Amino acid sequence: MRAEVTLRGHMYLKQRKSTFMYKRNCVHAVECAVQIFFTACAFLTIVTVAVITGYLIVNGVPAIWKIGIRDMLFSTVWSPTAKQAQYGILYIVLTSLVGTAMAVMLGVPIALLTAVYLVEIASDKMAAVMKTAVELLSGIPSVVYGMLGLMVLNPLVYRLELRLYRDSVTHQFTGGANLLSAVLVLTLMILPTVTSISESALREVPAELKASSLALGASQMQTIFKVVIPAAKPGIITAVVLGVGRAVGEALAISLVSGGCVNIPLPFYPVRFLTTAIVGEMGYAAGLHRQALFTIGLVLFIFIILVNLTLNHIVRSGDK
Amino acid sequence: MGRKIREGLLLLFIKLAAFLTILLLTGIILYVFEKGGRFLRLSFLLTTPSVKNGTVGIAGNLMNTLLIVALTLFIVVPVGVGAAVWINEYAKKSAFIRLVEFAVQTLAGIPSVIFGLFGMVFFGRTLGFGYSILTGSLTLTLMVLPMITRSTQEALRAVPDNYRLGAFGMGATKWHVIRTILFPCALPGIVTGVMLAIGRIVGESAALLLTAGSGASLPRPGEGLIHKLMESGGTLTVQLYLSMSKAEYDVAFGIAAVLLCIVLLIQFLIGMLAKKRVRQEK
Amino acid sequence: MGLTWANRMCKKKSGVKIRTERLHLYYGSVHALRDITIEIAANRITALIGPSGCGKSTFLKTLNRMNDLAGNVRITGGVYLDGRDIYAPQIDVAKLRKRVGMVFQQPNPFPMSIYENIAYGPKIHGMRQKGELDRIVEESLRGAAIWDEVKNRLDEPALRLSGGQQQRLCIARALAVQPEVLLMDEPTSALDPASTIKTEELMKKLRTDYTVVVVTHNMQQALRVSDDTLFFLNGELVEAGQTKELFLAPADRRTQDYITGKFG
Numbered sequence: 001m002r003a004e005v006t007l008r009g010h011m012y013l014k015q016r017k018s019t020f021m022y023k024r025n026c027v028h029a030v031e032c033a034v035q036i037f038f039t040a041c042a043f044l045t046i047v048t049v050a051v052i053t054g055y056l057i058v059n060g061v062p063a064i065w066k067i068g069i070r071d072m073l074f075s076t077v078w079s080p081t082a083k084q085a086q087y088g089i090l091y092i093v094l095t096s097l098v099g100t101a102m103a104v105m106l107g108v109p110i111a112l113l114t115a116v117y118l119v120e121i122a123s124d125k126m127a128a129v130m131k132t133a134v135e136l137l138s139g140i141p142s143v144v145y146g147m148l149g150l151m152v153l154n155p156l157v158y159r160l161e162l163r164l165y166r167d168s169v170t171h172q173f174t175g176g177a178n179l180l181s182a183v184l185v186l187t188l189m190i191l192p193t194v195t196s197i198s199e200s201a202l203r204e205v206p207a208e209l210k211a212s213s214l215a216l217g218a219s220q221m222q223t224i225f226k227v228v229i230p231a232a233k234p235g236i237i238t239a240v241v242l243g244v245g246r247a248v249g250e251a252l253a254i255s256l257v258s259g260g261c262v263n264i265p266l267p268f269y270p271v272r273f274l275t276t277a278i279v280g281e282m283g284y285a286a287g288l289h290r291q292a293l294f295t296i297g298l299v300l301f302i303f304i305i306l307v308n309l310t311l312n313h314i315v316r317s318g319d320k
Numbered sequence: 321m322g323r324k325i326r327e328g329l330l331l332l333f334i335k336l337a338a339f340l341t342i343l344l345l346t347g348i349i350l351y352v353f354e355k356g357g358r359f360l361r362l363s364f365l366l367t368t369p370s371v372k373n374g375t376v377g378i379a380g381n382l383m384n385t386l387l388i389v390a391l392t393l394f395i396v397v398p399v400g401v402g403a404a405v406w407i408n409e410y411a412k413k414s415a416f417i418r419l420v421e422f423a424v425q426t427l428a429g430i431p432s433v434i435f436g437l438f439g440m441v442f443f444g445r446t447l448g449f450g451y452s453i454l455t456g457s458l459t460l461t462l463m464v465l466p467m468i469t470r471s472t473q474e475a476l477r478a479v480p481d482n483y484r485l486g487a488f489g490m491g492a493t494k495w496h497v498i499r500t501i502l503f504p505c506a507l508p509g510i511v512t513g514v515m516l517a518i519g520r521i522v523g524e525s526a527a528l529l530l531t532a533g534s535g536a537s538l539p540r541p542g543e544g545l546i547h548k549l550m551e552s553g554g555t556l557t558v559q560l561y562l563s564m565s566k567a568e569y570d571v572a573f574g575i576a577a578v579l580l581c582i583v584l585l586i587q588f589l590i591g592m593l594a595k596k597r598v599r600q601e602k
Numbered sequence: 603m604g605l606t607w608a609n610r611m612c613k614k615k616s617g618v619k620i621r622t623e624r625l626h627l628y629y630g631s632v633h634a635l636r637d638i639t640i641e642i643a644a645n646r647i648t649a650l651i652g653p654s655g656c657g658k659s660t661f662l663k664t665l666n667r668m669n670d671l672a673g674n675v676r677i678t679g680g681v682y683l684d685g686r687d688i689y690a691p692q693i694d695v696a697k698l699r700k701r702v703g704m705v706f707q708q709p710n711p712f713p714m715s716i717y718e719n720i721a722y723g724p725k726i727h728g729m730r731q732k733g734e735l736d737r738i739v740e741e742s743l744r745g746a747a748i749w750d751e752v753k754n755r756l757d758e759p760a761l762r763l764s765g766g767q768q769q770r771l772c773i774a775r776a777l778a779v780q781p782e783v784l785l786m787d788e789p790t791s792a793l794d795p796a797s798t799i800k801t802e803e804l805m806k807k808l809r810t811d812y813t814v815v816v817v818t819h820n821m822q823q824a825l826r827v828s829d830d831t832l833f834f835l836n837g838e839l840v841e842a843g844q845t846k847e848l849f850l851a852p853a854d855r856r857t858q859d860y861i862t863g864k865f866g
Contacts, residue, residue, distance in 0.1 A: 041402030045423040113337035141523030215704035216723040217696040221327040249431025251526035
């Protein structure tokens, strides 16, 4: 009995500062220990985010100081291994922006229409088969998509390139390793994710909403596009956010198909993304070059946060 | 009439979009297995690349993949489930819950490359683990944590409150209730989350390249598990990437075939779990 | 048998708006509606009563062909609106549903502003001019007795209204396409008593311009609101007649048992 009292009292003193978090109902040491463990796990998540942010800043900022913001963020020449090393990342940032935007603009409509098919038009059996197909596609590792891009997509894009620039004297042929191939691979990769989440969102739209629209004399297409899709908007935006996240974060897969030079992001130019720059050069980078790559990582981090904030804002303002 | 044509076109686009998906999947699977299927032999799976023997096996990579999956799960499942249990069962102040959920959501949104950078610097350099399976696992733990936490949270939320009330009403303590009632009930959901996490771990490449490196050897006799964990280890996906960059297309297709088999297996298991859950609920 | 009921109900000489003749409906192999022959008078409120699962909602949905949407439905017999068979192959279903509107049990405004909800129907049928739309929106909202409550916030999301207001909004939405018949499937069962009273008053007002058919499981409501009542049981039409007569002096034993609460 006394031991218990002492234990409880001791526990109480130790956690004096934060008793508002723990209820003083730990009777056994086991209960207390378990509660501490669970709380620690939860706070570990916060600590992790803080530490990651901290490390990114600590490792990413020095290069900015040394190179100067203007020379880094607004210069377009990236040649870290040249004698007069330059670290301009503007084209790299633009490439990630443009590439992601193009992939999203291509992929989201296709994914959304596929989801519409699954929910509104397909028969139950067909829908079940296709849903399995979509889930399988989303489980395929991204490097496999990259490999297929290299083996199948690049030659096709090269043929297109040959056709389009047949008479050009100035065009440097990329052999298919260019922005277009990368965008196509990215589009493929975000299709399954956006489709399956949109499908869940569409399915949750109450049947009576659809019935009301049809009862007013609307056709199925009108109902789908004017009532069902708007009703599922929050879920669809979540799907888009996740798709964007996947597209922005992809590294190895698109490094196989996008060429390797820093260029202005046009379809038939070889390009470097923020992500491919990191994985491509980290292997041999040293000194300031290495620090510059960390800065790229920091830029990518900020980029993602901005994208998430913007999209979340759109969701919330849409609800108003 | 113009409207009818427009709607017919829309329907056509919808059907085209959907069949693109089926086409893609069938195409990918057929293509990969056609080019890489002949590598699905034991000799491929159980040997390591060796110029002397002339083999191009992936045993080392396979072992690395298995080790990384095991070690990551070993760390992330307790922590992820623990965090979810805290959010659902213990937490009182809503401000803290929102903070933790915001942290989990943020973690879920960070691209894998950044995890790779962080892991390389923090686990690799600051903690001194270097390029190793341990570094890779710790990094992947952070990446996969949100998945485990979210599925556990959902699974716990699905447990009816009556169970809790009934148990507490009988005087059971919190941990006892969690251990004997909540975990068994929520187990299918948690396991589904774990399987999804396995899928993500197996598919991850960029973060592992930066943290676990690219070694592909099997442990030599006399070396313990710990030693192996501290060595660099390239997983199947990393090896796929490296083989592609070195234009060793055959090996790459073989690895891709193996990866597809693993993915199909995982999806199959998840499907079975889901069906079992539906049957349970009926 | 059906025609006798029709004669009893049409005493008021309002004319027949909807007529069904030997209507049978099958969900797959389930025989959901058996041999329904009935006349529904114009400009009156007709209540459909009966225990749950007896087919009254199913019958209601045959009147605007909403049953077409469920797979596996087979219909034999005829349903005539103003003398024309609505299941004839050349019928434009969209136009039919413009003439025969429907309000559902759960209020379900579209995720748009109040104005857009009401304007949805007319826009679907080709109305584009802003002036006309404004007029229709105001008329419909007045017709549903909700104009005064929302006239200053037409651009607000409809989902912000209370449950009762949302249901009246849905009624206004149905009125906006200027139907001749209004079908209501248990319109007040999800509402609180105050909103129910308001909605019932609205229904009585609508009688002058529309033909109203209401499914209700609340017999007191049927008594309060309707002119004629149809009693369904197990997919059959057991009895039909003017409401007061049917409730005070039911001709069929089963009707009496249901009304006195012996079952259902």
